[in-house]
Amino acid sequence: MNTGEIRNKFLTFFEKKSHVIWPGDSLVPQGDATLLFTGAGMNQFKDMFLGKGRLNIKRATTCQKCLRTGDLENVGRTASHHTFFEMLGNFSFGDYFKRETIAWAWEFLVQELRLPEEKLFVSVYKDDPESYEIWEKHIRILKSKIYSYGENDNFWPANAPAQGPNGPCGPCSEIFYDQGAGVGCGREECEPACDCDRFVEIWNLVFTQFDRKEDGRLEPLPNKNVDTGMGLERMARVMQGVPTNFDIDIFAPVIKSIEDITHLRYHDKKENAVCMRRIADHVKASIFCIADGVLPGNEGRGYVERRLLRRAIRDGAQLGLKECFLYKLVPIISDLMQDYYPDIKQRRENIARIIKSEEEKFLETLELGTVRLKELMDTMQKNKIKELPGKEAFKLYDTYGFPLDMTELILKEHGFSMDSAGVEVELKRQRMQARSSSSMTGQVFDAGFLGKIKEISKGTTFLGYEKDSCRARIIAIVQGDYLIEKAEAGSEVSIVLDQTPFYGESGGQIGDTGILESEGSHICITDTKKNDSFIIHIGKITKGIVRTGDMIDARIDTHRRGLIKRNHTATHVLHWVLRNVIGRHAEQAGSMVSPDRLRFDFHHFSSLTKEEINRIEDLVNEKIMENALVSVKEQTLQEARNAGAVALFGEKYEERVRMVSIGDFSKELCGGTHINNTGEIGPFRIVGESSVAAGIRRIEAITGISALTRDREKEEIVQELCGILNACEEDLSSKTQELLNEVKKLHKELHKQKQKELLEKIDSLSVTAKEVSGVNIITKRIDNASADDMRRTADMLMKSEKETAVALGSVLNGRVIVIISLSTGLASRGLHAGSISKEVAKIVGGGGGGRPEMAQAGGQVVGKLDEALDFAEMLFSKEILQKVS
Incomplete structure (x- = not known):
């Protein structure tokens, strides 16, 4: 069965x-x-x-x-x-x-x-x-x-x-x-x-x-x-x-796919079986997390998912895989689960893209881990340390994804060992963190004020689809985390009503503002939240006393609500346009709808081109100008799906849902508020496009009066520039380019002059060189020189036939810059410019570092530059006497 x-x-x-x-x-x-x-x-x-x-x-x-x-x-x-x-x-x-x-x-x-x-x-x-x-x-x-x-x-x-x-x-x-x-x-x-x-x-x-x-x-x-x-x-x-859960019908085909990818057999080696089972489990968990709207990240749910994926990638590395492979398992898992979870198959392309993107990023991190391990071994060699500390080994495992046994093997090959006990301490700490982050964070059942409110009410009835105001009864007053019976003028409170026209923030639409008032009291509502089945009105009492059980008049700010409705409907139009311009995979991954702007997150794996942005903006405006009818129909979830309604990633829907239709092109399940016709939106302008997570892009846009105001402000800037440059609009671009060319030309002339001055100084610097064991030591302060200027000077000094050590310093824009440079012969004998720069930087209150031949130090204590250069000369002499003489 x-x-x-x-x-x-x-x-x-x-x-x-x-x-x-x-x-x-x-x-x-x-x-x-x-x-x-x-x-x-x-x-x-x-x-x-x-x-x-x-x-x-x-x-x-x-x-x-x-x-x-x-x-x-x-x-x-x-x-x-x-x-x-x-x-x-x-x-x-x-x-x-x-x-x-x-x-x-x-x-x-x-x-x-x-x-x-x-x-x-x-x-x-x-x-x-x-x-x-x-x-x-x-x-x-x-x-x-x-x-x-x-x-x-x-x-x-x-x-x-x-x-x-x-x-x-x-x-x-x-x-x-x-x-x-x-x-x-x-x-x-x-x-x-x-x-x-x-x-x-x-x-x-x-x-x-x-x-x-x-x-x-x-x-x-x-x-x-x-x-x-x-x-x-x-x-x-x-x-x-069958002997294990991983041999059943919904796991065995996944294990077989892993065998095919790795060219290894599941039963050949116990550790192979462990890795393959873990891969199958973790990738399945990640697929279902993504389908429910959780994306890999660095905190909360996203951190748990990222850890699962990275553990699976590390297991792949243990099996010899050095390229992305988890995403290839998405089709087989979606096929196995499609009967009861059809959304997984419908979204498998998006899910696979997200997993592959995470794999690519982590494989890059693994490469960095290889470099880091080599650096650690170099330091251990230099300091004659034979055991890698547990914290460092764990960091390679946790941050860079290095399997601990791989770290141990590489160390062993180079004559080192690993502090296994120290690693275990770090692993235990991580396990405790994982348990606390994936389990209940409080009492199993409601223990706060919401739990008490639920004892007296089943929730707030929302009337805001049809009404802007209503008469309502106060069922709870909350101050801080406590229920109170009454509150006076000046108090900041949260009010729960039996019914309300106020929309509580949810589904990306922010909460309403407005007033609650009775004959003797007045409350200014500055925000509205939704918690479970309750709508919570947050505000300040500006007049009178408010008591539990009072009847009040609730009125929303209708102008503000109107702006929000326009932007909310605009997100639906934008969603439809995105899926038609850049592909069906461009599903909504989040949104924020406020009075003055909208933000829309969607699945896509590269930045939009200027042409794509213009095309999207044009199509949205075309749909707006069609003045298409916006209609809402309440029906069963299955009826809405049969009608072609788009359900959003990770959203949980009740048995009865609201389907918002726009003309004959857009159908979405949505609990928010909307306008009646798209023409009410007004002009639509995209003001930003960016990345917010792996495989998630964000469009920010404005509509209506906000769009007109922005265009007007830009026009004023253009006119101001025309006045500054003494040019008309048509010539503004060419006039600006002409000035930039002139600036570039002046920069080139200035650079040539600086180069000439530096060349003139080279001979004088060489003459002042101090000789120690046949090595020229040059230390010099060059005021107002940039780091690049001093690097070029150091490079010229290195052309000397003798081994040379150089320290050049400058104060520029209130900050000390010191360049340390060593000839190749000195670096090969163990002198290290980076190490010397770190010591010099301490004098001027900063830091430094770099390669053996060239390094830079910097700091804030400008009065100690000369002292720092003297110290550099002393270090040069000491190192040369130890390693060259």
């Missing part, structure tokens, strides 16, 4: 048990600040478990894509660890409980999947006699196959009774499949708690029945909930009778 069949069987089985098949959440949790990535099926239902959710359902079943990196080091080394995996689950929100959950789980495994009963074992929490009794007396499992474990193994969250966190928690019951005595440790007493891999945990049934209090008490919850999780990959492994 393949994974697709298992997934469908699970969902339809629970659908028959009156569960709603609910779409899985994005890997980027929506409206949940406690999570970096979605790591479990229950994450999107947290409010439902607390009785605060808005969903009108009691039972749900999902297939949830998950990402966890807490056990990153085990991926590839064990049979079942993954970073990305799919979790099948069934959920009860205050409806059925233990008996039904356990009975249905057994029914599905034995009757639907036809797993042999003798292969199934279960575990329960030691203080949960109810679950034990259900397994023994109702399911009739032998006592010898029921194991009781403590809170670390059979409680959720693990160790919650003793250690927390506070909030909903409960015991769990796990179901295991026994692969037989021939697998694992081989001990007769082996049991499910053993980590030898004989027993595969296939299903975890969590019974959320307690509320943990601050003092550790477990109070029964009024509504008991069920949260179960079945690992799809593990279940497929059991059903397909």
